[in-house]
Amino acid sequence: MTTTCGPDAEAVARDLGFDCHDVSPVVSVRAPWDLAHPTMPLLELLVVGGAVFALVHAVRRHRAGDPVNLALWWASLVYLLVIEPPLYFPEWFGLDEIYGFIFAHNRFTVQFMWDRLPLYIVAFYPMISQLAYEVVRCLGIFRRRGALAGSVAVAFVLQVFYEVFDHVGPQLRWWAWNPANQVVNQPAMASVPLQSALLFASVSLGAMTYLVVRLARRGWLARTVLAGVLTPLAMVVAGIPSSIFRGNPTAQAWVLGVELALVWLAGAWIIVTSRQPLDEPLPAFTRIYPAAYLVVMAGFWISALPSYLGAENGVTADGTPIGSGLYVLACFAGAGLVLAALHRVRRAAPASV
Numbered sequence: 001m002t003t004t005c006g007p008d009a010e011a012v013a014r015d016l017g018f019d020c021h022d023v024s025p026v027v028s029v030r031a032p033w034d035l036a037h038p039t040m041p042l043l044e045l046l047v048v049g050g051a052v053f054a055l056v057h058a059v060r061r062h063r064a065g066d067p068v069n070l071a072l073w074w075a076s077l078v079y080l081l082v083i084e085p086p087l088y089f090p091e092w093f094g095l096d097e098i099y100g101f102i103f104a105h106n107r108f109t110v111q112f113m114w115d116r117l118p119l120y121i122v123a124f125y126p127m128i129s130q131l132a133y134e135v136v137r138c139l140g141i142f143r144r145r146g147a148l149a150g151s152v153a154v155a156f157v158l159q160v161f162y163e164v165f166d167h168v169g170p171q172l173r174w175w176a177w178n179p180a181n182q183v184v185n186q187p188a189m190a191s192v193p194l195q196s197a198l199l200f201a202s203v204s205l206g207a208m209t210y211l212v213v214r215l216a217r218r219g220w221l222a223r224t225v226l227a228g229v230l231t232p233l234a235m236v237v238a239g240i241p242s243s244i245f246r247g248n249p250t251a252q253a254w255v256l257g258v259e260l261a262l263v264w265l266a267g268a269w270i271i272v273t274s275r276q277p278l279d280e281p282l283p284a285f286t287r288i289y290p291a292a293y294l295v296v297m298a299g300f301w302i303s304a305l306p307s308y309l310g311a312e313n314g315v316t317a318d319g320t321p322i323g324s325g326l327y328v329l330a331c332f333a334g335a336g337l338v339l340a341a342l343h344r345v346r347r348a349a350p351a352s353v
Contacts, residue, residue, distance in 0.1 A: 051123035054130035078228025155206030156267020160334035167323025191321035207234030
């Protein structure tokens with residue numbers, strides 16, 4: 001037994017269809033058509049392409065005198081390097097007895113770190129952070145309401161766009177949560193741990209956005225690194241209320257649910273009541289990518305729907321857990337609200353390239 005493939009990791013990997021002992025410690029590459037599910041290469045194309053699109057846009061913004069987009073893009077990667085290794089290898093950091101093994105990704109086209117870190121996950125962080133920030137920036141919220149209100153709105157946008165991905169991933173074998181881990185992975189909303197839905201899908205990058213907006217204009221390079229490093233502390237703080245009730249999943253579910261509801265209420269209210277967009281054209285990234293992302297995610301859900309509807313006790317005939325359809329519908333509705341707000345902005349200002 002290797003230190004990178006303990007009993008829990010081995011069991012989860014086996015359920016995904018591979019052996020975590022037979023991996024490359026640095027990088028592995030495989031053919032897209034050999035992946036476990038046909039949606040996987042499409043997901044990679046969507047996310048990696050989105051990250052590149054976001055980087056091109058961020059560079060343009062930087063050349064125009066605004067360093068925030070580029071700082072946020074790089075801060076997302078710093079955050080990735082800080083947060084992901086402890087999740088994959090808790091035993092390396094003395095966290096295995098506290099948190100245990102949490103989850104494993106399936107094998108994608110390009111994989112790093114003993115096949116634990118897919119390239120598309122590396123790209124996902126800057127892609128999703130840029131998507132949420134750009135939507136809120138183009139609604140004029142940062143300019144008119146400040147960094148705090150803007151970052152709360154970002155947390156809401158992250159929630160509705162992230163969770164349509166988070167709830168379909170386990171069913172399509174993109175990754176698998178460790179069912180034996182009751183500390184981190186319970187309580188859950190269907191197949192998605194509530195702590196993940198709150199802390200990773202909203203708090204983390206919302207807090208990072210606040211730090212970057214406040215710090216980037218004061219010497220963006222070093223402060224970008226600082227923002228990425230400090231972001232996990234915000235997750236720790238947001239996780240304190242539920243941690244008080246550790247060992248009582250019902251109480252934890254209520255606490256996390258209330259916090260998640262506050263993200264929805266505050267973020268949606270800020271977006272709905274922001275009716276004065278920026279006096280500038282809507283960038284191509286903001287016009288195109290959020291809508292494209294939702295269309296592709298809707299396609300993934302349509303492909304998953306027959307198995308979802310045929311699932312028994314939350315598990316499909318293929319043995320994969322399903323997400324919460326009702327919550328995903330709410331997220332699609334919330335994302336539709338965001339796109340409607342962007343459409344209003346587009347009508348108010350001509351599009352640009």
